[in-house]
Amino acid sequence: MTAGRPAPAGPVWDRPEPPSRAALSPLSRERIVAAAIALADADGLGAVSLRKVGAALDAGPMRLYGYLSTKDELLDLMADAVHGEIELPLDAGWRETLRALATGIRAAALRHPWFTELAGGRPNIGPHALGVMEAALAALDRSGRFADIDEMMSARGTVTAYVIGAVRSEIAEQQVERASGVSEAEWRTATGPYLKRMLATGRYPTLARFVREGADRSAEEWFTAGLETVLDGLGQ
Template sequence: MLIWERPEPASRSTLSPLSRERIVRAAIGLADADGLQAVSLRKVAGALDAGPMRLYRYVDTKEELLDLMVDAVYGEIPAPPPATGGDWQAEVRSLARGFRDTALRHEWLADLLGGRPQVGPSALAHMEATLAALRSAPGIGDDPDTLMQALQAVNGYVFGAVRHEVAERRVERASGLTESQWRAATGPYLGRMLATGRYPTLAHVVGNASEQAPAEMFDAGLAVLLAGLTAGLSRGTS
């Protein structure tokens, strides 16, 4: 039986009462501070001043604990405001931005993205909201295959963008160089390489593109995806 359907043990009158929620929140605190490598049932038990064996009454494995942590984070994503005038793109943007903001508060989430979909209640609610928004898009409608293709396209972009942004943050912390400092250090080499003429398109972009903040880049990429999403899927199913 999956953790989502397994009843929680009855509480006991002890000096350090436990619950799945307390266990998950303690694990998230450890992961937020020091990454997933800091999460183990033993360390969580220590944070809760409880014996490790007591935790096994609530969670069987570390994998179950990670599933619970991910679903708790999904639960922090705010629901999109009601769409006005059938603006499905506004709903998708709201959900995507909410996911990004939440993932950046819990950087370890980036390490658990991809693979099989999360099936906890909060993750399912987020998937339902995204599918419902996409369902009202022109050219998508009720066809389940087209809906799943659209969902995979949106999730692929959002997950990839979040993982890239988290990786950039980690590199900056590890190297001690900000983005501008890194550009200054690599600028002379890149200039020499572009001057060879072997990378004309890259030279055009580097020389003319405007500098954007990460949130602006995220929104711009999402806008490109949504603008072409319905047309591409409609052609593929016609």
């Protein structure tokens, strides 16, 4: 919170925007959020500040305070905008709905790698995020398979936790590869002799079996396989 600035009255989504006025660079929450997302897509969340967003819009940071009160509110708006990119399945079965939402979250996170940092933190309560949650819970409710709303919420949370964890790992691998300049194939070639020596000790027989027999899957295929395992567990 900026020193001397009164606390905002309720969530940012409940507060109206200032009246529009003639200006060389007109503002709106939508334009502010779009500029912030562009900065985060290019350089990560660390690149997002009210000063930098204002500069991108040719507006001083003080003008932005009419539309939001803190950087945290800006991050909330950014997370909700990305939730708005996720297509909501209509009247599908619970597995189909959770599968579609999980796939949509992964796709959105790969477009916006910073998204998992916000989606995995405090609950997102913007209108688009609530819509994603409602779609999942409604499908679980229609199925009649779950005892009560707490069990449905637990099932939704289990899938969300899997998706966020899996996508974070996938993004982290991509970022390491870009930062190091070493591709996965090059890394495997460099570490292959060491791994062979370790497996030859006989201390890791199950892992050795995986290396010999395991499928060579893409990141998307591993994600899908893991998701199906989670859904199978919920369906038992």
